[in-house]
Amino acid sequence: MAEVTYDSATCIYPGAERPAVNALNLPIEDGEFVVMVGPSGCGKTTALRMLAGLEEIDDGSIRIDGKDMVGVPSRDRDIAMVFQNYALYPSKTVGENMGFALKMQGVDSGERARRVREAAKLLDLEEFLDRKPRNLSGGQRQRVAMGRAIVREPKVFCMDEPLSNLDAQLRVSTRTQIAELQRRLHVTTVYVTHDQVEAMTMGDRVAVMRLGQLQQFASPTDLYDHPANEFVASFIGSPSMNRFDGTLESDGVRVGQVLLRPSNRLLQGASGHDKLVVGIRPEHVSVSVSGDLTVKVALVEDLGSDSYIYGSLADEPDSSVIIRSGRDHPRPGEVIKVAVDTSHLHLFDAGSGERVGD
Amino acid sequence: MTAIAPPVAGTHRVRARSDERRRGWVRRAPLLPALVFTIIITQLPFVVTLYYSLESWSLVRPGSRHFVGFANYAQVFQDSQFRTTALNTVIMTVGTVFIAMVLGVLLALLLDRKFLGRGVVRTLLITPFLIMPVAAALLWKTTLFDPTFGIVNFIFRPFGIGKFDWIGSFPLGSVMIEMIWQWTPFMMLLVLAGLQSQPKDTLEAASCDGARPFAIFRELTLPHLRRYIELGVVLGAIYVVNDFDAVYMMTQGGPGISSANLPFYIYQRAFLGFQVGQAAAMGVVVVVATIIIATFALRLIFTSFSGTEQAA
Amino acid sequence: MASADVTAVPATRTVEPEQYTGPRAKRRNNSLTWGIVGWVVGIVFFFPVLWMVLTSFKTEAEAYTNTPHIVFSPTLSQYKAVFSSGLWPYVANSAFATIVSTILVLLLATPCAFALSLRPVKKTRDVMFFFISTKMLPVVAAIIPIYIAARDLHLLDNIFTLVILYTAMNLPIAVWMMRSFFLEVPGELLEAAEMDGAPLRRTVVEVILPIVAPGLAATALICSIFSWNEFFFAVNLTATQAATVPVFLVGFISSEGLYFAQLCAAATVATLPVVLAGWIAQRQLVRGLSFGAIK
Numbered sequence: 011m012a013e014v015t016y017d018s019a020t021c022i023y024p025g026a027e028r029p030a031v032n033a034l035n036l037p038i039e040d041g042e043f044v045v046m047v048g049p050s051g052c053g054k055t056t057a058l059r060m061l062a063g064l065e066e067i068d069d070g071s072i073r074i075d076g077k078d079m080v081g082v083p084s085r086d087r088d089i090a091m092v093f094q095n096y097a098l099y100p101s102k103t104v105g106e107n108m109g110f111a112l113k114m115q116g117v118d119s120g121e122r123a124r125r126v127r128e129a130a131k132l133l134d135l136e137e138f139l140d141r142k143p144r145n146l147s148g149g150q151r152q153r154v155a156m157g158r159a160i161v162r163e164p165k166v167f168c169m170d171e172p173l174s175n176l177d178a179q180l181r182v183s184t185r186t187q188i189a190e191l192q193r194r195l196h197v198t199t200v201y202v203t204h205d206q207v208e209a210m211t212m213g214d215r216v217a218v219m220r221l222g223q224l225q226q227f228a229s230p231t232d233l234y235d236h237p238a239n240e241f242v243a244s245f246i247g248s249p250s251m252n253r254f255d256g257t258l259e260s261d262g263v264r265v266g267q268v269l270l271r272p273s274n275r276l277l278q279g280a281s282g283h284d285k286l287v288v289g290i291r292p293e294h295v296s297v298s299v300s301g302d303l304t305v306k307v308a309l310v311e312d313l314g315s316d317s318y319i320y321g322s323l324a325d326e327p328d329s330s331v332i333i334r335s336g337r338d339h340p341r342p343g344e345v346i347k348v349a350v351d352t353s354h355l356h357l358f359d360a361g362s363g364e365r366v367g368d
Numbered sequence: 369m370t371a372i373a374p375p376v377a378g379t380h381r382v383r384a385r386s387d388e389r390r391r392g393w394v395r396r397a398p399l400l401p402a403l404v405f406t407i408i409i410t411q412l413p414f415v416v417t418l419y420y421s422l423e424s425w426s427l428v429r430p431g432s433r434h435f436v437g438f439a440n441y442a443q444v445f446q447d448s449q450f451r452t453t454a455l456n457t458v459i460m461t462v463g464t465v466f467i468a469m470v471l472g473v474l475l476a477l478l479l480d481r482k483f484l485g486r487g488v489v490r491t492l493l494i495t496p497f498l499i500m501p502v503a504a505a506l507l508w509k510t511t512l513f514d515p516t517f518g519i520v521n522f523i524f525r526p527f528g529i530g531k532f533d534w535i536g537s538f539p540l541g542s543v544m545i546e547m548i549w550q551w552t553p554f555m556m557l558l559v560l561a562g563l564q565s566q567p568k569d570t571l572e573a574a575s576c577d578g579a580r581p582f583a584i585f586r587e588l589t590l591p592h593l594r595r596y597i598e599l600g601v602v603l604g605a606i607y608v609v610n611d612f613d614a615v616y617m618m619t620q621g622g623p624g625i626s627s628a629n630l631p632f633y634i635y636q637r638a639f640l641g642f643q644v645g646q647a648a649a650m651g652v653v654v655v656v657a658t659i660i661i662a663t664f665a666l667r668l669i670f671t672s673f674s675g676t677e678q679a680a
Numbered sequence: 681m682a683s684a685d686v687t688a689v690p691a692t693r694t695v696e697p698e699q700y701t702g703p704r705a706k707r708r709n710n711s712l713t714w715g716i717v718g719w720v721v722g723i724v725f726f727f728p729v730l731w732m733v734l735t736s737f738k739t740e741a742e743a744y745t746n747t748p749h750i751v752f753s754p755t756l757s758q759y760k761a762v763f764s765s766g767l768w769p770y771v772a773n774s775a776f777a778t779i780v781s782t783i784l785v786l787l788l789a790t791p792c793a794f795a796l797s798l799r800p801v802k803k804t805r806d807v808m809f810f811f812i813s814t815k816m817l818p819v820v821a822a823i824i825p826i827y828i829a830a831r832d833l834h835l836l837d838n839i840f841t842l843v844i845l846y847t848a849m850n851l852p853i854a855v856w857m858m859r860s861f862f863l864e865v866p867g868e869l870l871e872a873a874e875m876d877g878a879p880l881r882r883t884v885v886e887v888i889l890p891i892v893a894p895g896l897a898a899t900a901l902i903c904s905i906f907s908w909n910e911f912f913f914a915v916n917l918t919a920t921q922a923a924t925v926p927v928f929l930v931g932f933i934s935s936e937g938l939y940f941a942q943l944c945a946a947a948t949v950a951t952l953p954v955v956l957a958g959w960i961a962q963r964q965l966v967r968g969l970s971f972g973a974i975k
Contacts (some may be wrong), residue, residue, distance in 0.1 A: 062571050084575040091576045097569035101591035110587070111577035162577070398791030402851055405788060408815040409848035416825035447892040462709065462943040469726055475721065483715030489722035491959055494966075499956040502926045506933070507732050510773040510940055517744055517940065519731060549728070554969060561970035610818050613911045617930070631912075639916060644824055651821030662816045 012165040012198055014038040014061065018070030021056055021165065030056040032222040033070060038215075041196045043189070046247070047203055047348055053222040054202045061200060064089045068268045071168050073200075077216065086112075090152050092157035095175065096151045098143040099314075104138035113164045125350040129161045129270070132191070151182050156188070158225055160195065167192070167199040173208065184213060184353050205241035206246055210234070240363035243289050243356055249318055249332045256288040262289055262361035263357070268302045272352045272367075279367035280357050292334040294320060301349035305331050309342050386551035414655065421648035428642045440649035446628035449625055450650060453557070453633040456540060457609060460629055464547045465604045467596060472555025479556070482561045505617030508546040509535060540621045547615055551607075555600045563589070568670035602665045608656070630654050687918055691829040693723065729955075736945035749862040758945035762932070767949065770928035773839055775925060778907040781846035785854045785903050786896060788847070793858035794888075808859070818974040819912060831918055845913050850903040861895025862888070898968035901961050908954050925950045 018355040022029040031053040033166040038044050046054040062070055063084030072079045078088060090111070099107050106131060109122040117125075129368045131137045134224040143151055152172060159167055172188070173181045189212050192199050195252040202208055209216045218225040218233065220240075225237040236244035243251045254265045258280055262271040265288055280286065295303075297319070304324035311318045324345060333348055340346050357367040421440055425433040429608065438654065444450055454543070479490055512518050513534040519528055535542045574584045612631045615621055621628030628636070635656070638647035723730075735743050736753035796804050827836075828843070835841045865888055873887050889896075911926040918927060932946045958965050 062572075062576055066573070082571070085578045085580065091573065093569045093573060094569075095569060097567070097573040099570055099574070099588055100586070108575070112578075114578035114583060158573075158577070168576075168598060223456075253610075396795065398795040400787040403807065403810075404854060406811065406814055406829075406848060406851055410817065410822065413822035413825040413829075414831075417821050420824060426819055450754045477712070478718055478721060481714045481718075482709065483711045483718050485715065485719065491717045491962060492722040493960065494958065495726055495955060496906065498951070498955045499729065500911075500929070500947075500954065502909075502911050502929055503951045504942065505729055506929070509732055510943060511735060512728060512770060519727075522747065531860065549725075552725075558932065561915070578930075606816050610820075612820070615928075616911075622870060627909040631818060631820045634818075635823070635916075636762045637911075638820075638824050644828075644888075648824055649786055649843035651818065651824070654818050655821050658816050658818060659851075 012075035013040050013073075014198055014200065015073040016057070016061075016070075017073065019057070019067055019072050019292050020069035020204055021053075021060055021065050022068050023177055029053075029068075029222050030058060030065075036217055036224070036227060037196060041198055043192050043201065043212060044215045045201045045203060045209040045216045046219060047206055047209040047216055048225075049239035050204060050220070054204075054217075054219050057112035057219070058168050058170055058200055058202045061166070063087050063090055064091075064167075071238040078224070087166075088162075088164050089166040089168055090162045091162040092159050092170065092172045094171045096143075096155040096172075098151055098154055098158075100143055100252065102148070103140050103142055104135060107143070107154055108157045108161050123162050126157075129157045132160065133157045134170065148177075148232045149173060149184070150183065152176060153253055156191070160191070162176065163197075165198065167197050167201075169199065169201040171203050172201075173203070174205075186210065197216060204205040207248065210246070218245060236365070236368070237289075237356065238365050240287055241290070243365075247291060248326070249292055251289045251356070252331055252357075254288045254323075254329065256286045256357075258284050258286055262296045265303075270302065270350055270352055270355065272355045274356075276355065276367040277356065283357075283359045283366045285360035286321050286366070287358040289358060289361050290354060292332040292351055292356040294351040295331070295333050295348050297333060297335055297340065297346050297352075299347055302345035303331070303348040305333070305346050305348050307342050307344045307346060310335075310339050312337070312339070319346075379466060382645055417648045421642055421652050423645045425644040426642050427644055436645070440645050441653070442655055443646060444649050446587075450623055451634065453621075453628045453630050454627075456627065457629040457631075459540065460547070460611075461542055461608045463604055464608050465601055466545050467544075468548045468604060469555045469559075469600055471552045472557075473559050473593070473597070475552065475556040476563055478561035479542045479560055483503040493556060494553045496549050498552070499550065501550065501611075501613035502617050504550055505546055505614045508542070508549070509618045513542055530579065535619060536623065539623060543618050543627050544613050546618060547608060547611060550614075551637050554606065558596050560601040566592050581589060605665070606662075704794050732944045733948055735941055736948045738941045740939055740941050743939075743944075750821075758942045760950055761942055762945045765932065766930060770923055770925050773842075773918075773922055774908055774924040774926075774942070776839055777842045777846055780844045781850065781907050782900050782903045784843070785849045785850045786900060789851055789858050789899070790856035790896070793855050794862050794869050796855070797862035810855070811855050814848075815852045823912070823916060827916060836917060837919040837923075838922045839918075841917055842910075842913060842922060842924070845917075846903075846907045846910060849913075850906055853904055854899050855905075857899045858892070858895060860929050862899075872926070889948045894967065897961065898964040901964050902956060902968040905954050905958065911966065 014036075015038065016034045018033045018035060019031060020029050020033055021031040033195070034057055036044070043137065046057060050053050056065055060067050061074075061079075061084065063079065064194050067080045074087060082283065092103045101111065102110065105123075105126050108126045111124060112122045116198075117179060122224070125137070127136070128335075130139055133156060135150070135153055135157055138146060138150060143154065152175075155172065169188075175183055176184060185208060199268070201208075201212065210233075215227060215229050216233055220241055224232060226242045228236075228238075233242060233246050237246060237251075240253065256263045256265045256270075258277070259269065261287060262269045262277070262340060264270075270288070306324050307319055307322045307325075308320040309318070309320050315337075317337065317339045319331075319339060320337050321330060321331050321333070323329045356365065359366050400489075422435060422437060423433055424436045424439065468635050475493060479486065479493070499507075510518070512520050515521060515531040515533045515536075518534075520534065521532055524532075533658070570588060571584060572586055579587065610631055612635065613626060615629055615632040616635075619627040621632050625633065628651070634650045636641050637650065641647075734750070736758055738749070738752055739755055741755065742749055742752050796807060825839045828839075830841050869891075871885055875881075878886070908924075909926065910924075911930075914927050915925045915930065918924065923931075929946055929950045933943060955962070
């Protein structure tokens with residue numbers, strides 16, 4: 011159990027145009043479950059591997075429990091890593107895999123066996139202790155990888171997309187298992203994924219990254235309700251947020267022919283930023299006869315309980331609009347009127363993408 | 369929807385079976401040329417050798433050929449020279465293969481690391497394997513081991529060696545050194561294949577789990593290399609056991625028969641002594657011994673190889 | 681509301697390697713030590729070959745010195761002597777035997793290996809077992825009947841005898857190697873071609889052969905090396921017409937006595953083709969020797 015602090019941590023590969031991880035600042039509390047999420051190439055895996063000691067810390071530092079880890083090799087950091095492809099030791103049995111780190115620490119075989127059995131019970135692996143990894147299914151191997159990390163009682167868990175090789179159903183059930191396990195063991199965990207649903211459901215706080223740079227580090231709710239920039243707004247939430255080009259006027263925000271009227275506070279906060287990107291989530295627009303926007307429906311996804319209407323603004327055929335609706339929904343080809351809940355409007359500066367107004 | 373008439377049961381089954389048989393032959397046909405060719409060229413001579421081994425026949429006395437039953441075999445087993453050369457063969461094979469493998473592992477570990485000019489060094493290290501064996505044997509005998517002009521003595525001169533006759537004093541050892549020089553690249557390449565096929569993330573996992581580099585080698589790399597090492601040992605042994613060129617060129621088996629191996633000894637009997645029957649009997653004995661040892665060895669390669677195919 | 685302070689414009693930095701003294705620089709220093717070790721080992725191991733080539737350019741007087749000369753004035757006289765001693769017929773024989781037997785081996789082994797790679801049956805293991813077992817049988821045991829048969833069929837001193845024997849000698853290796861290359865071809869390719877309506881032979885030629893072409897090259901290289909370097913059959917079954925380069929080398933010594941420099945020249949000429957081929961096609965050599973395991 012320990013605090014983890016990324017302090018302007020940077021990693022540059024020799025000859026690369028930009029740093030893989032650029033001056034990352036993440037203060038992580040003891041026992042916290044932090045998820046790093048972002049599109050591929052954003053640096054999240056590199057940042058995780060810097061913590062584990064598998065990538066160099068070229069500038070800045072990373073501290074575990076206050077101790078600087080620059081130049082410290084992986085074996086001395088007391089972190090346990092769960093790899094995307096599990097990285098189980100093929101020539102060893104499940105029991106030997108899980109006990110390996112303890113063996114390296116010099117723990118005697120009796121104590122090792124006991125701790126391995128405990129972890130195996132926790133993960134339902136007791137009957138597999140004598141099997142080799144090649145005789146296990148994907149889900150079982152994943153559990154062994156987790157077990158190997160748990161047995162060690164390390165300061166930090168590092169997890170690199172541990173669910174991405176599982177089938178969809180197993181992924182959901184394992185997700186909850188991991189979250190529960192972490193809550194029970196209270197070990198500081200840094201978890202990397204490209205799946206924003208995993209990020210939102212598992213993390214205490216989530217770090218959204220892009221091209222090596224941190225975009226926002228906040229709780230899932232904050233990320234959802236107050237995205238710091240346009241990228242976070244579009245990345246978090248599924249289906250993604252609607253975004254329109256708009257201009258700031260004295261009494262509202264103009265989108266195409268329509269003038270939207272958010273709160274005065276928002277308008278005042280946005281002053282000085284004339285060109286805007288206006289964001290509104292699908293659940294905050296609705297089909298309504300008295301709506302301001304005119305939308306032509308392209309297709310409708312009926313999910314049973316809800317449906318999502320995909321279309322475009324009538325006067326801007328290249329735009330895209332997503333509206334959440336119920337079972338009673340329009341047909342493709344129809345032209346509908348859509349109302350906007352202006353209390354949930356997000357405004358971003360069109361140039362920098364930064365959030366403005368609040 | 370049109371109704372489909374159900375097939376007549378009997379004809380359907382018969383048609384399927386002859387279809388199967390034809391497909392079976394189509395599948396087997398490509399095998400046959402290679403198989404038949406090999407059987408004729410390799411098995412027929414062996415059968416004939418068996419037949420010759422039961423005769424007393426000297427090529428210099430053509431009329432003397434007659435059937436003697438197992439007399440040749442009795443002679444073989446009483447022949448102390450045969451025993452000596454058999455022992456030499458075992459020493460030569462085991463020694464060469466073992467040392468070449470150890471060196472091969474060390475060189476492979478070296479080549480697995482990145483350094484400037486690694487490709488060139490690999491080229492240099494592969495070369496001994498490419499050198500014609502007779503040329504290599506000659507090279508070692510003359511420019512390296514020669515008592516007066518050889519490089520080896522020159523290098524050891526500061527240690528007070530002087531004009532030491534390596535080949536005369538250590539015939540078996542000298543031949544072995546030459547063979548080790550030629551076979552180490554082969555072992556090295558096999559082990560290198562093994563090293564490079566190790567998944568990197570298991571090594572990283574071991575690092576995170578607190579293992580120092582030597583522990584990683586002992587616990588992970590060595591078990592992984594096992595099947596490559598086994599393959600190298602078996603294949604190397606097959607070739608070294610039958611090696612003729614080195615003995616012929618370096619020592620002609622001498623002094624006496626101290627460096628003769630079985631292939632050379634049998635060759636002497638057949639082509640220098642012209643004693644076909646005896647040579648044939650020796651050949652058969654060697655073949656039988658080889659088959660026994662090989663059966664165990666082959667079981668080893670097959671489990672190694674099917675394991676490799678599974679893991680791939 | 682916890683939000684990170686994000687700098688407005690990402691700083692793009694290219695940092696020169698020399699500026700770092702951190703862990704990455706330390707690792708680069710390590711590779712320097714390994715580099716030195718690697719080069720020393722490489723040169724020591726290669727030294728006999730180097731010495732052979734050097735000596736081949738010396739005069740006999742310079743070769744026969746107590747203290748080996750590294751600096752000397754090179755001469756081509758040894759090579760002239762070698763080439764004027766009737767080398768070319770031997771080279772022609774070696775080339776013929778090597779090329780023809782290798783082509784035969786590929787023609788026989790490729791369909792065989794393909795059939796063995798399709799669907800593993802118990803018979804597959806038996807056949808593979810049989811092939812590799814033929815290599816385990818000591819050649820010496822078979823030489824007598826082969827010699828006598830060749831003599832009786834008037835095939836002694838005939839290059840085709842060697843061609844046949846080399847083919848049989850390399851066939852097991854070729855089958856084994858080609859099978860491992862065929863096994864790497866994904867089964868889906870065959871199925872896709874079948875769905876596209878291609879008959880089996882066409883599929884093999886147009887789809888599969890291009891994929892295993894590097895494997896074919898590797899096999900051809902290995903077989904060529906073994907054929908060119910082969911001595912035992914050549915020395916026992918040939919005399920003047922069909923003698924190959926290894927026989928020439930041995931004959932060269934006996935007739936000329938032991939002249940180091942000339943010897944080295946002859947040896948260099950004899951080994952040069954295979955060494956060059958191995959160097960140029962190194963990747964293929966590596967693939968072949970490791971049965972396709974290293975790319």
